[in-house]
Amino acid sequence: MKTRQPEKVRPKQTQRRPGIEEKMKPEPESSPKDNHFKLKGKIALVTGGDSGIGKATALLFASHGADIAIAYLNETEDAQTTKKNIERMGRRCLLIKGDLSKESNCKKAVDRTIGKFSKLDILINNVALHWESEKIEDITTEQFERTFYTNVFSYFWMTKYAMPYLKKGSVIVNTTSVTAYRGSPKLIDYSATKGAILSFTRSLAQNLASRNIRVNAVAPGPIWTPLIASSFDKSRVSGFGSDTPLGRAGEPNEVATCFLFLASEDSSYMTGQCLHPNGGEIING
Template sequence: MQKDSKKKIRPEQSQAKPGLEKNLKPKPKSQPALAGDKLSGKVALITGGDSGIGRATALLFAEHGADIAIAYLNETADAKETKKVVEKLGRKCLLIEGDLGNETHCKKVISKTLKKFGSLDILINNAGTHWEADSIEDITTKQLMTTFNANFFSIFWLTKNAMPHLKKGSSIINTTSVTAYRGSDHLIDYAATKGAILSFTRSLSANLAEKGIRVNAVAPGPIWTPLIASTFSKESVAEFGSDVPMKRAGEPREVATCFLFLASEDSSYMTGQVLHPNGGEIVGS
């Protein structure tokens, strides 16, 4: 028998149409949730925070009062530059180098963040990688496992190890992709990981809703990041983003605002949802 989930959560009441807000019990909350810094006093862990979308998100979070831990693979020069700017904004920044496709390292990332800051409020699972392949026959098992370890299993391991330290009001935000919705004929294994992230986000959000921990995602389209220039041919890079309705690639800062919204109280009534900064491509949600 299905359990009836409905229960009274406010006093019974009735009004003549169109109704008066002043007579509602309790009164609706209409004032902005926060003024000024949206993440003041928060600690955010951002994977892939050395460059691209991750860097833009780290800088925006710092502007809004958060201390930042950045987990990255080996792009130390970029990571140090990000840290420099975060600290100029008056916030603390911890750099953690290593392979997130390794479960043991994921555990260390969480423990190092907690050792530095004493708490964790926001987990941004953003790091990812991809390789082009014309055919599934060109995708080796090694490449497949590397892609899933980096893009999906890292998210599972980091989230699992973060859970004992998250509390009501905490936020988990995962980076999926437009390819999770429409696929990609030349990034088959990458698109598959992004589909897994989408399902993981929806499932975990339902699991954690009653604990007051929100889980959402961002699904970028073509965004101008170092991964693009390091993956595609010179000709493809020159044309990158020109096929979307807005006829250009997006900038990392145009995606970072999605993460800020989902991390802050501005999105307090959203969980299990996905935002789509993709230049106007219409995809199923």
């Protein structure tokens, strides 16, 4: 990987151990960063922002001063509710309906965001779907393709079409999953997409580092979202998340804080990394 020249060139200096901070030139920046309105004046585009983790992230971003564009599939009622909640905070919200497994809709989502807000600072790639399958023979080619087109291709297309508008200091955060690290016997295709997202995040972060655009990811564990209630049978839903060390499923607003951290200057020295709100499961990541 190409070595970048440091942005801050410090004068040659040395001290006797253990060193005195006030004698350093320049002194290290130790003052707390502003914790209020972390995203003031920012424009964020959140895919799958109508409900679940995307909704919680959009609401939290709005509470910190961002205006929000939400791209969603067909859950118009949920999307309208989310928009109303954002507007109650005094922020603007644009709803963009469309199937992001189609490239043209990804371009449309970016174009409509720019048309409304004239800029884009934060891209949250979050949309996803899955189906349980007992064995690989049960996974049709149609299902496999749809899972990848929604979960991976949309991330690629959204990022590709957003790039002309992203600038120094812009941020991309992708939603992967704990299954990217430890797999899932009944979510083979879904887990594969989440592994692809992880590698996409790490590679893109290296590619964009010289342009000072940071790329990170969040890998949630079992989180109580509409995707869960609509994907599993009643017995699975009732016990969902009980096998984690914390003994419960997480809530979307317990994951949204990870996205806020990665989207704000609080994480200014992080890129190519992944946060793990998963109820305490130890994974190799």
